Amino acid sequence: DAGVIQSPRHEVTEMGQEVTLRCKPISGHNSLFWYRQTMMRGLELLIYFNNNVPIDDSGMPEDRFSAKMPNASFSTLKIQPSEPRDSAVYFCASSSGTVNTEAFFGQGTRLTVV
Amino acid sequence: LAKTTQPISMDSYEGQEVNITCSHNNIATNDYITWYQQFPSQGPRFIIQGYKTKVTNEVASLFIPADRKSSTLSLPRVSLSDTAVYYCLVAADSNYQLIWGAGTKLIIKP
Numbered sequence: 001d002a003g004v005i006q007s008p009r010h011e012v013t014e015m016g017q018e019v020t021l022r023c024k025p026i027s028g029h030n031s032l033f034w035y036r037q038t039m040m041r042g043l044e045l046l047i048y049f050n051n052n053v054p055i056d057d058s059g060m061p062e063d064r065f066s067a068k069m070p071n072a073s074f075s076t077l078k079i080q081p082s083e084p085r086d087s088a089v090y091f092c093a094s095s096s097g098t099v100n101t102e103a104f105f106g107q108g109t110r111l112t113v114v
Numbered sequence: 115l116a117k118t119t120q121p122i123s124m125d126s127y128e129g130q131e132v133n134i135t136c137s138h139n140n141i142a143t144n145d146y147i148t149w150y151q152q153f154p155s156q157g158p159r160f161i162i163q164g165y166k167t168k169v170t171n172e173v174a175s176l177f178i179p180a181d182r183k184s185s186t187l188s189l190p191r192v193s194l195s196d197t198a199v200y201y202c203l204v205a206a207d208s209n210y211q212l213i214w215g216a217g218t219k220l221i222i223k224p
Contacts, residue, residue, distance in 0.1 A: 004157075043158070043201065043214045056210045091157050099205045099212055100146045105157025 004106035006092050012112045018080040021109045024073055025094030033103060034067055034077050035091040043091075049075065050098060082113045118202045118215035125221050132189045134218050136202030139183045144206040147178060147185045152199045152217070161200075162187070197222045 005024040013019050025032050034046040047057040052069045060067070064083070069075040079086055089110050093103040119137040126132045138147070146165050150158035162169055164176040164185070175188040189196055202215035 042216045045212050045214075048210055048212075093157065098207045099210050100148070100163070100207050102148075102160040102163070103158075105159070107155075108157055 004092055004094050004104050006090075006106035006109050008109060009107060010110045010112075012114065013082055015083055015113055016081045017113075018078065019082045019086075019111060019113075021077040021090050021092075021111070023075045023077070023092030023106060025075070025092070026096075026104055027073065029094035029096050029104075030072070031095045031098055031101070031103075032069060032075050033093040033095075034075070035093065035105075036088045037091060037108070038088045046077070046090075048099065079111075082111075084113045087111055087113050118204050118213050120200075120202050120215040120218045122216070123219040123221070125223060126192055127223050128193055129191055132192050132196070132220060132222075134187045134189075134200055134202075134220065135184055136187070136215055137184050138202070138204045138213070141182050141204055142206055142208075144208045145182075145204045146206070147176070147182075148203040148205065149174070149176065149185075149187045150201045150203060152201065158201060192220075192222050194222050194224060196220065 007022045030051050032049040036044045046059045047067045048055050049069045067077045089108045091105050091108045093105040095101040095103045148163040149161045152158040162174045162176045166178050169176045177186040199217040199219050201217045205212045
């Protein structure tokens with residue numbers, strides 16, 4: 001398996017634009033996590049899906065952020081409208097169990113909002 | 115909620131054993147402790163997980179005292195390639211809470 005695949009690897013966008021980050025989890029994994037990482041705040045869990053259902057989205061910063069998982073092999077994280085403070089590295093991770101199971105992280109998407 | 119606290123940075127030398135301790139004073143009964151390693155421009159990678167006492171795998175050991183209020187990741191005979199950031203994570207399936215530490219930047223010198 002190629003591991004967790006995220007796209008794009010880098011994204012530069014202007015403030016106010018819509019940004020969509022994509023994730024393909026490892027085949028057979030039933031849990032998917034979206035994280036945001038910044039120097040100031042470290043790793044933050046944004047949302048956790050289990051069997052394609054959002055279980056905990058309490059980490060989603062505000063209504064500008066939304067995440068979907070239409071099927072077991074694909075998830076998106078959308079920011080609309082984007083703001084400079086959204087600049088961060090966004091990671092997707094998947095696991096074969098729940099929150100206590102080893103999670104496999106993608107390479108991340110580095111988002112810069114100017 | 116459990117809060118995880120770990121040192122910001124540590125230095126050591128090749129061939130030495132390195133111990134990184136994480137404090138989690140409010141850990142709950144159902145929480146597990148997991149450690150991840152992260153290299154620059156990569157996502158975190160699982161190292162080891164435990165609930166109590168000692169766990170050992172091919173790369174590390176994890177020591178958890180009886181009160182479980184702390185845990186120590188032990189890396190035997192480190193090399194330059196062990197230079198990375200190490201994260202402590204406390205998580206429970208019962209409430210889906212994942213509490214990440216701020217990470218310890220470990221620098222190994224020749």
